[in-house]
Amino acid sequence: MGGYRISRRSVLAAGLAGGALVSVGGAPALAGKPGGGGGGAAAGHPLPVPAPVAADGLTLTARRTAVDLGGGRTGSALTYNAGCPGPTIEVQSGSTPTITVTNGLDEPTTVHWHGLVVPTDVDGQPHEAFPAGTRRAYTLPVQQRASLNFYHPHPHLRTAAQVALGLQGALIVRDAEEAALGLPAGRFEVPLVIRDANIDKQGTLTYNGRASGFLGGVPLVNGVLNPYLRVDRAHYRFRVVNAANSRVFRLAFSDGRPMTLVGTDGGLLEHAVDLSEITLGNAERLDLVLDLRGLTAPVQLVDRDSGWTLLDLRPTQADVSQTAPVLGRQLSVVERLVGPAQPSRTFSFDGMTAINGVRYQMGATSFQVQRGQVERWRFVANGNPPHPVHIHGASFQLVGRTGGRGQLFPWEGGWKDTFLLLDKESVDILIRFDLVGRYLIHCHKLEHEDAGMMLDFEVVEGGSSPMVAGTADGAHGDHGDHG
Numbered sequence: 091m092g093g094y095r096i097s098r099r100s101v102l103a104a105g106l107a108g109g110a111l112v113s114v115g116g117a118p119a120l121a122g123k124p125g126g127g128g129g130g131a132a133a134g135h136p137l138p139v140p141a142p143v144a145a146d147g148l149t150l151t152a153r154r155t156a157v158d159l160g161g162g163r164t165g166s167a168l169t170y171n172a173g174c175p176g177p178t179i180e181v182q183s184g185s186t187p188t189i190t191v192t193n194g195l196d197e198p199t200t201v202h203w204h205g206l207v208v209p210t211d212v213d214g215q216p217h218e219a220f221p222a223g224t225r226r227a228y229t230l231p232v233q234q235r236a237s238l239n240f241y242h243p244h245p246h247l248r249t250a251a252q253v254a255l256g257l258q259g260a261l262i263v264r265d266a267e268e269a270a271l272g273l274p275a276g277r278f279e280v281p282l283v284i285r286d287a288n289i290d291k292q293g294t295l296t297y298n299g300r301a302s303g304f305l306g307g308v309p310l311v312n313g314v315l316n317p318y319l320r321v322d323r324a325h326y327r328f329r330v331v332n333a334a335n336s337r338v339f340r341l342a343f344s345d346g347r348p349m350t351l352v353g354t355d356g357g358l359l360e361h362a363v364d365l366s367e368i369t370l371g372n373a374e375r376l377d378l379v380l381d382l383r384g385l386t387a388p389v390q391l392v393d394r395d396s397g398w399t400l401l402d403l404r405p406t407q408a409d410v411s412q413t414a415p416v417l418g419r420q421l422s423v424v425e426r427l428v429g430p431a432q433p434s435r436t437f438s439f440d441g442m443t444a445i446n447g448v449r450y451q452m453g454a455t456s457f458q459v460q461r462g463q464v465e466r467w468r469f470v471a472n473g474n475p476p477h478p479v480h481i482h483g484a485s486f487q488l489v490g491r492t493g494g495r496g497q498l499f500p501w502e503g504g505w506k507d508t509f510l511l512l513d514k515e516s517v518d519i520l521i522r523f524d525l526v527g528r529y530l531i532h533c534h535k536l537e538h539e540d541a542g543m544m545l546d547f548e549v550v551e552g553g554s555s556p557m558v559a560g561t562a563d564g565a566h567g568d569h570g571d572h573g
């Protein structure tokens with residue numbers, strides 16, 4: 091994992107009162123090098139910000155189309171509705187939209203609505219892949235809080251390639267609580283789908299995955315190289331998803347300015363927290379508010395690990411009439427899960443291919459968990475980290491990390507569905523499933539997932555069972571004391 095560095099500078103815990111600037115990265119980085127190879131400070135390509143589309147009645151067509159990734163050539167990519175990323179989908183909490191996916195690829199696919207807690211049969215799981223030339227309707231009962239989610243393919247053995255070749259998109263859930271906050275909206279709310287990519291001479295996305303994880307040579311934000319965004323003197327809300335197959339980003343602004351974190355995977359935090367740097371693992375999401383009222387010169391969103399400039403913000407110097415969001419008060423009430431002090435299950439992410447020594451086998455159920463019961467689960471890494479751990483079927487809360495970085499970070503607060511597990515780390519979560527059915531735990535480094543670092547489990551009414559395959563719970567030695 092070249093260049094991945096971890097700040098050991100202490101940070102404030104999540105959930106504290108807003109307003110404090112947390113320094114986690116030391117001195118501000120210099121402006122990064124242009125990400126996409128070409129163009130000076132004034133060059134680049136306007137950041138595409140597609141208008142959100144309503145979920146209900148939407149048809150998503152997955153197929154290869156011509157795209158201009160901003161490199162001056164028109165190549166091709168796998169796209170949803172001719173976009174990579176596909177349209178930003180918007181859905182109101184409490185509604186039950188139907189989205190039809192047409193498979194115009196030349197192989198099976200399926201769509202997983204990452205972050206939505208929905209019934210098994212519409213979760214887009216590997217065994218639900220549908221063939222080329224067919225379509226599948228997904229009726230999605232959306233009962234959860236406002237949040238930024240992420241849709242992408244999930245067919246077994248093909249997920250990594252399909253995602254890397256372009257299939258992904260943002261999905262925003264809205265609710266009344268969030269609307270009442272008056273966060274920046276309309277053109278001041280900007281989804282940022284950030285990934286890395288390889289692009290050939292024709293301008294076509296290519297994929298050469300390695301078992302250890304695909305690392306592309308250039309960054310793409312909303313599907314273009316070297317993007318810039320003209321910004322007024324205003325507050326902006328950036329909805330960020332790490333859509334890369336395996337690259338972890340260490341996000342910061344070139345001038346070290348604070349980013350106000352208001353939400354994570356599963357929606358709003360209780361309190362905003364100002365951060366100068368955020369480590370974002372694969373499929374994790376951020377809800378950021380930026381005060382750009384004083385911006386007089388361009389500033390860049392950078393990845394401090396690669397040195398890439400991800401997005402150039404260029405001030406228009408225009409003042410706009412906008413009610414500034416009030417972020418110093420409590421933003422939301424986040425239910426705190428209460429559960430056992432000791433884990434009932436331990437999951438060892440082993441090497442590049444297995445969990446608890448077992449490779450994914452479609453149809454094999456590794457254990458059962460009781461619906462409605464809060465369980466404490468422990469995750470440990472046994473080689474080849476980082477492993478972005480993702481669980482389908484529920485959101486969860488991180489409660490402790492020992493070893494490795496030895497702490498939880500503000501961007502791991504609130505409700506999560508994915509977190510980053512590094513070498514020598516042991517992370518405990520509390521989780522409760524409210525829906526019965528079959529769900530998945532897997533590494534969201536997509537090459538690890540395809541190689542078998544994934545397992546099925548079942549949520550049932552009444553009763554539970556331990557792991558029926560692989561190593562026994564707690565068989566991975568002493569993980570230290572958790573709080």
Ligand SMILES: [Cu+2]
Binds near residue numbers: 478543
């Ligand atoms: Cu992994």
